[in-house]
Amino acid sequence: MKFKSAKINEFRTWGLLLTLAGMLVMVLGTAGVLLWGDTGKVLMFFCMFIGSLLLMGSMGVYFWAGMMSTSAFMLECPECGKQTKMLGKTDRCMFCHTILTMDEKYAENSKPQDLS
Template sequence: MFFKSSKINEFRLWGLMFTLAGMGLMIAGTAGIVFWGQAGKIFAAIFMVIGMIGMLLSVGVYFWAGMLSTSAVILTCPECHRQTKMLGKTDRCMYCKTIITLDPSKATHMPAEDPVVD
């Protein structure tokens, strides 16, 4: 994982990046009308289409992250004791960024057995 956050949050981050890039391209395209007049309309149209494609990509990424979120395993983080979602064999807590896993072969720390209190 590149940004050291949970996988679902990384997908949402990419959706946000596509949204901001698409909106930025559309705004930059309208600057062509302001600065170049009639010739800037073609420039604006091209950037408007590219910006719309970026916005549609963000919708797709957000939809994909939402679908993954519905099938994610919900568990309690051992560090912050909050409920978090996990994708795959290992993931990070959405809140405290602790690496969590359900696979014993990938675990780095095995919890000690709790003593039985009578």
């Protein structure tokens, strides 16, 4: 099942996952010194390098999400009434995950139906 959330929140989730992965790789590399002594120092060097790259990647993702967030269109969600940000032609509310759009061709109920 695909998770349903706003685009900005998806970018922030990927940034968090990269941060946690980088820290985990660094901790595992440090544990290599305790387990294997001098041989573990080489493993620690590589793990610290890869972990640092992952942390820099997460910094880039967070920066990118922040820049997109400053230029995002602010609107009030019709379902929950809270202010939310929208990227692109369609997005989801950050709070209640309602599908939002400003383009009528993407709207499901854009034209009222005649019931008579």
